[in-house]
Amino acid sequence: MITKLEYTMQNIFQLSNIENECFKRNAWSIPAxxxxxxxDFSHFFGYVMDDKIVGYTCVRIMYEEAQVCNIAVLPEYQRQGIGSQLVQKLVDFATESGCQVAELEVNTANEKAVGLYLKNGFVVAGVRPNFYRTSTYPTRDAFTMLKQLNQ
Ligand SMILES: CC(C)(COP(=O)(O)OP(=O)(O)OC[C@H]1O[C@@H](n2cnc3c(N)ncnc32)[C@H](O)[C@@H]1OP(=O)(O)O)[C@@H](O)C(=O)NCCC(=O)NCCS
Incomplete structure (x- = not known):
């Protein structure tokens, strides 16, 4: 079940665990x-199974644009459609919030995430060389990907 996550320390600790599992040394810290x-612009959604958050996404609603900050699914729950459901949720939420477009950056070498976004209607709009300061991938370049909403 996907639910909107409130700002509680219990949720923060669970998200921190997902971050560490999925992003290692590039994980968002608890203060982050x-x-x-x-x-005020940020909204978090979690995929919850048996009271445990197994995946989450964060989206900033910036007037007509939705910025996807992050998405991650615990490794043992990946490739079961949870990421796609989270993307669909943020797309629906952004559309209901009046956004015209959803935008994100993703490492060009992150095949799982690029595949996830392409599967869910995002298109590559450009490349940002050296977008990331550090990376666990062989490149620090990012694709900018977009999805038009209200179509
Ligand atoms: C990217 C991520 C969120 C995908 O979550 P998921 O629950 O596995 O996604 P889904 O099961 O809905 O898969 C959707 C599509 O993503 C792509 N994909 C997912 N896992 C993949 C893998 N291991 N190899 C290649 N493509 C993959 C495929 O296109 C897949 O569609 P398909 O199963 O029909 O081939 C997950 O792999 C993850 O948490 N990765 C680490 C964190 C990360 O990199 N986040 C993105 C930051 S921008």
Missing amino acids: LRGEFEN
Whole structure:
């Protein structure tokens, strides 16, 4: 079940665990997660199984544009359609919030994530060389990907 996540320390600790499992040394820290929850533009959604958050996404609603901040699914729950359901949720939420477009950056070498976004209607709009300061991938370049909403 996908649910909107409130700003509680229990949720922060669960998201921190997902971050560490999925992003290792590039994981969002607990202060970074808290800061994002305190951002009025940010909204978090979690995929919950048996009271445990197994995947989450964060989206910033910036007037006509939705910025996808992050998405991650615990490794043992990946490739079961959870990521796609989270993308669909953020797309629906952004559309209901009046956004015209959803935008994100993703490492050009992150095949899983690029595949996820392509499967869910995003298109590559451009490449940002050296977008990431550090990377666990062989490149620091990012694709900018877009999805037009209300279509
Ligand atoms: C990217 C991620 C969120 C996908 O979540 P998921 O629950 O596995 O996604 P889904 O099961 O809905 O898969 C959707 C599509 O993503 C792509 N995909 C997912 N896992 C993949 C893999 N291991 N290899 C290649 N493509 C993959 C495929 O196109 C897949 O569609 P298909 O199963 O019909 O081939 C997950 O792999 C993850 O958490 N990765 C680490 C964190 C990360 O990189 N986040 C993105 C930051 S921008």
